Amino acid sequence: MKTDGAEVLSKTVTQDEAAILDAWNVALLEGTSLQSGRIREAELQTQVKTVFGQLRDALASGGLDADAAGFASLRETLADISRSRAIQGFTPTDTANFVFSLKEPIFDALKRMPDGDATALAAGVWAAGKVLDRLGLQTMEVFLASREEVIGRQGQEIAELSTPVxxxxxxxxxxxxxxxxxxxxxxxxxxxxxxxxxxxxxxxxxxxxxxxxxxxxxxxxxxxxxxxxxxxxxxxxxxxxxxxxxxxxxxxxxxxxxxxxxxxxxxxxxxxxxxxxxxxxxxxxxxxxxx
Amino acid sequence: MDRIPILKLGGALIVTIQVDMHDRLALALEEDLTAMIARTGARGVLIEISALEIVDSFIGRMLVSIAAVSRVLDAETVVAGMRPAVAITLVELGLELTGIKTALNVERGMALIQARLSDEDDGHGSDRDRHED
CATH class of the missing domain: 3.30.750.24 (STAS domain)
Structure with missing residues (x-):
């Protein structure tokens, strides 16, 4: 029987939600984004909850294609987060890590699966990697686009400032x-x-x-x-x-x-x-x- | 068809363009103005275009040709009150209206024409040279 990675992943994420969320929060708190003081813990936790909930729903809707319609609201939320981070002056690493630090908790949760057979684990890990990598890349794309927008606007402002009458x-x-x-x-x-x-x-x-x-x-x-x-x-x-x-x-x-x-x-x-x-x-x- | 009124003030004619110039209106203006200069013997023409928002190559060329015709009839044309956007458009079109005097507003335009008129009152000789440029 062929094991469906998406199904395994969706099941794990739904069942082990609390543990994954906790682990993700810890990973984010250890990261540099909080220590730089650019974002408050409460705000970060709200973002974590929203993103995770939408990821769960998107996975439940079936499929691993992060460009599919089921992922639309998740993509939007991530775009908003990464746009605001670009403006707040986060480093690209911090922004990408927001998504990538979710990998470990999910991999751990997959390992804890009760009916631990190796094929299902491998399929689940592959599915999680695929989705999270795609989401991470999208986050970076939005991040860079927002940065470029900021640079473009500054260029325009300089042009205006440098031509006084x-x-x-x-x-x-x-x-x-x-x-x-x-x-x-x-x-x-x-x-x-x-x-x-x-x-x-x-x-x-x-x-x-x-x-x-x-x-x-x-x-x-x-x-x-x-x-x-x-x-x-x-x-x-x-x-x-x-x-x-x-x-x-x-x-x-x-x-x-x-x-x-x-x-x-x-x-x-x-x-x-x-x-x-x-x-x-x-x-x-x-x-x-x-x- | 509408016509643009031409006012006579002393030795000068004043035209204020307050509607969108379309091609036939411009042609009519050139005709009327020529006739008026010939009839009144005016020495200066002030065209006030502060209300003119849209200008194309044809209108630009009409201004040049009105000025050329006036010059033949010994009247000097001053274009006054051009809007910045219109000036930029004309320059981008490559119409720099060489040979036409320009002024920021009617007051300064009239001052230019008055200066010419009083120059001529003083003596006709000095005016000849200015036609060359």
Missing amino acids: VRLWDGILALPLIGTLDSARTGVVMENLLQAIVDEEAEIAIIDITGVPTVDTLVAQHLLKTVAAARLMGADCIVSGIRPQIAQTMVHLGVELNVVSKATLADAFAVALKRTGRKVVRQQASTEGRR
Whole structure:
């Protein structure tokens, strides 16, 4: 007679529930996840109970295929747990161990089976291994996906933070660019700048590229687009902070920026002040040189 | 069919576009504006588009051609109040409206036109050079 691993496993899990739960709890308490203080014991126990109950029901519904419909609620619970762990900053090992530490208690329970014949034991162990490995892998997948989501969001936040628009004077804006300009960032930069032009009623915008490491044809094109869009809004643009090496590279590459450009932000600001009919003068020529 | 009203203010014509521009409306505007410039001898045209939310390549091209026609009739076109989203769209479409003056709002646009008008009052010679750029 062929021994059905799934049946053996389901029976053991149902009959020996209390012992398995206790052993699993102990294994988890010994693990590092509690000691790091990121989760409370009560919360962990609730998770254990829910997961175990759903595992029992799923096994009872038949089959070992963790992708089957019977396992849907269990998969969902595990996904929730692993997502929250990814956000709480658990290590991947801790997260995977949550499922994998259930192996030993179940194997032990299988060994304690009253009608201990070797074939049934082997089949039960194989079935348990198969299900738990699959569930563990799914947990990891969700964990990694959540981490990537967090990283993606941070990247977006950095992109937004790194494109500030600064008001230098009435109607004069500065846009200090730091980092490489790609098309996604150019979009953010352009939107921020144009909105600021509207909000501040700016006449002149200074785009400072001191923090842009390289200027190739693509970056130049992005810059020109930004300048053109600002012009459409009725604001003039000045590009400043082109470093000597970059200026050389640009000329060698044949990149042309057909806009007013100045070496430093200070020079550009002086031009902007002049164009808006202002002038900076020393208060008293002789004193310590404060403007 | 609807038509966009054209207002005369001193030596300037003012057009405010407050509905979605569709192609026939744009063509009608070009025609009306040309006739109006010829009739009134206006020297400046202010097109106010702060209510214009949707712009396509055709509308962009219409603005350029309105400006070109006005220039032939010796009137300068100023586009005022373009929204950021519209500006980005036009740039992405490759329409940078070269040759058209732009202003942030009507006030500044009128200031540009007034500056040109008063320049001409001072002397016609200085204005010739500005047509070249």
